[in-house]
Amino acid sequence: MLELVVFSLLNGLVFGLLLFMLSSGLTLIFGMMGVLNFAHAGFYMLGAYLGFSVTQQVGFGTALVVVPVVVGLLGALVERQGLRRVHRFGHVAELIFTFGVAVLITEIVQFAWGRPAKRVEIPAFLDFPLFRLFNASFPAYKAFMLAVSVAMFVFLFVILTRTRAGLIIQASLTHPGMVAMLGHNVPRVFMIVFGIGCALAGLAGVIAGPVLGTFPGMAQVLGSIVFVVIVIGGLGSLGGALLASILIGIVQTIAVALDVSIGGALASMGIGLGAGGLLHELGSVTVAQIAPILPYVMLVVILIVRPTGLFGTRET
C-alpha cells in the first residue's frame, strides 16, 4: 500500500510537471497576447517528430538544444507573417487562424513522417532504473523530465519577474501604448514571446515523445488537457499553470489507484441503489474508471466557483 502511495505521488508529480512543460508556453502566450493558441499542441507534435529525426541522425543532446530553437523560429515566423496580420480582425480571426495552423501542422507532420507511430527510444544514458523501491522501479528518464520541468519554471519565473526584459514583456501586456511610446517595439516583443512559447512546446515534445508516444494523434490527445490546465490555473498565470498541472497529475494518478465506487461507498453507509436500475449502473462506476475524465470535471467546477482560475486575474 505504501509503495502504491509513494509511486502514485511520484508518477503524478512527473506527469503533472510534463503537463506544465506543455502548458507554460500556452499560458505565456495567452497572458501576453490574449491569443488562445490552438496550434500549441501542434508545435509540441512538431517538436516530438523533429526530436525523433534529430536524435536518430545526431543524438538526443543535440535534439534537446536544436529542436526548441527550430520550433521557436517557426513559431516566430507564424506570428510575424500570419498572426500579426490577422490580429487586426480581432480575437475570433486569431482563434480560427491558430486552429487552421494546428490542422496544417498535423497534416504536414503526417505527410513528412508517415502515419504509423514512431519508435522513439529513451536515450541510452538515461535508460536505467534510478532506484528500486519494493518491487517497482523509478526510471532515470522520469527524474530527468522532472528536473527539466522545474528548471523551465524557474527560468521563466526569473525572466518574467526579475529581469528588465520581463518588465517590458509584462508592461506590453497591460500598457502596450505606453511601452511603445517609451521606444520599445511591442510587436517584436509579441513575436519573441510567441516564439519562446512555441520553443517550450517543442522542448516538451522532444522530452515527452519517448514517454507519451510519437504518433499522429498525439496533438489531439494532449490538446484538450493543456487547455484544462491553463483555465484551472488561471489564464496567463505561470504559477497557476504549475499548480494546476501538479494538481491534475496527482488527482489523476491517485484516482486510478482507487477502486472505490460511489455505489460501494453508499452501500457501506447503508444506502442501496437498487439492483439493475440506472442508478445502480452509475453507482457501480469506480473512481479509477473515471480518472481520465476528472480534469474536465475539475474544469467545470472551477469555471463555476472561480471563473478566473486559481491564480488568474481575468475572467475566462
Place this chain on the structure above:
Amino acid sequence: MSKTTRVFSGVLVLGVVAWLASGAVSQEPIRIAYIDPLSGPFAATGENGLNQFRYAAAQINRAGGVLGRQLEIAPYDNKVSPQESLIQLKKVTGDGIQYVFQGNSSGVAHAISDAVLKHNQRNPGNRILYLNYSAVDPALTNDKCHYWHFRFDAHADMKMAALTDVIKANTRIKKIYIIGQDYSFGKAVAEAAVSMLKQKRPDIQIVGNELHPIGKVLDFSPYVQKILASGADAVITGNWGADMVNLAKAANDGGLKAPFYTYYAASDGVTAAIGAAGIDRIRLVHETHPGNPTPPKALSEYITGYRKLHPKNDVNQPRIHTGLSMLALAIKKAGVTDVDKVASALEGLEFTNLGGDQVVMRREDHQLQMPIYISVHTNKGIVHDLDASGFGLSLEHKIERDKAVQPVVGCKMERPS
C-alpha cells in the same frame, strides 16, 4: 414520321441503350466498399488495411478476376465513428455497391450491422452484404447476428478460449490482472477472461479487472503501479493502437516483469514502438500463422510480395486475403453478383488460407471457423519481421480448429424466403 416508325425507332433506341448498358455492366469491375478510418488517429491502421485489400484484389484479378470481371476496392473514410460510418454506408448504397468490408472497432461494426439489416429489410430488391474482417465482439455473431453479416476473424471468445487454454497449462500463473479499453470489445474480453478462467483454472485469482477510457490515457504508469501492487503473474489486455504501446512502455519503465497476453500488440507501429521492451513478454492471440520461425510457403510469398510494394507496412491481417478470396469464391460459385445468392454460397464455404489451414464459414451464425495461434514478440528466429523493426511474432502454440470452436449462443437467423 408515321406512328409505326416512331414506335419502331423508339424500340430501337431502347434496345441499343439496353445493349450498351449490358455490355458496359459485364466489363465493369465488381466494386467492393472498404469503410474504415483513413484520417485521424487510427489512419495508419485503416490505410494499411486498404493496401492489403488492394493487394489481395490484385492477386485475384491477375488470376483472371471473378466471372470475367475485375475486383475494385472503393475506400470510404469513417474516422472510426459510428455516425460517420452510417453516412458512408449511405454513400456506398448510393454508389450502387453491394459488398461492404469493415473491421476497425466493434462499436462501428454494430452500427453498420444494424444499418445493413434495416436496409435489406426495406430494400429487398437491392440488398447489401456486410463482410466483417476484424471486429471481434462476440455479440455480432451471437445475439446480434443476422443473415447479411459474415465474420472472417475469430471473435473475442474464441481467442480468449485459446489464451486461457495456454494459461491453464502454465501452472506458474496464480494471479491475473485484466486491463482494457472501456467499450464493447474491452468489456467482452474482460467478461470472457473472468468466466473462462473460473472454469479452466478456478485456483487463479483475478487480482484486477480494470477498464480505462479508450484513447484518453496519456500516462499508463499509475495503471502499471496498480498491477505491480496487485502482485499479478500475468496480464490480459485487449488494448490496441497507442493504448497498447503506451501500456507496454509504462510496464517496461515501471519494472513490471509479468507476461502480457494481448490481442493487438503487433504491427502498425506497435511492434516497433514496443521494441526490446516486449521480448518474450508480449504474447499475441491471432488467426493465421505468424510467419515465424518457419513460414508456410504461400504466406511467405504473399508477405514478400506485399513488402516489396509497401516496405514499411505488414501483412498484419491475413484474414483480409481470406475474406476477399472467400467472397470471390462465393460469387464464382453463385455465378452472379446477386447478394442473396452470394450470401447463400458463402454459407458453409470452405477455403485454404495463406497459412495452409482449412477454414469454413459456419452456417448457423456466419462465424468463420479456424485454428488459433499464440505467438510471442521476439527478435530471435524472425524471418518476416513487423514494422521493419527486426522484431516479429514467433509461433508458440497452435489451437486446432476443432479445439478452437465455440458454441452458437443465441443466434436465431432469419433467412430470406
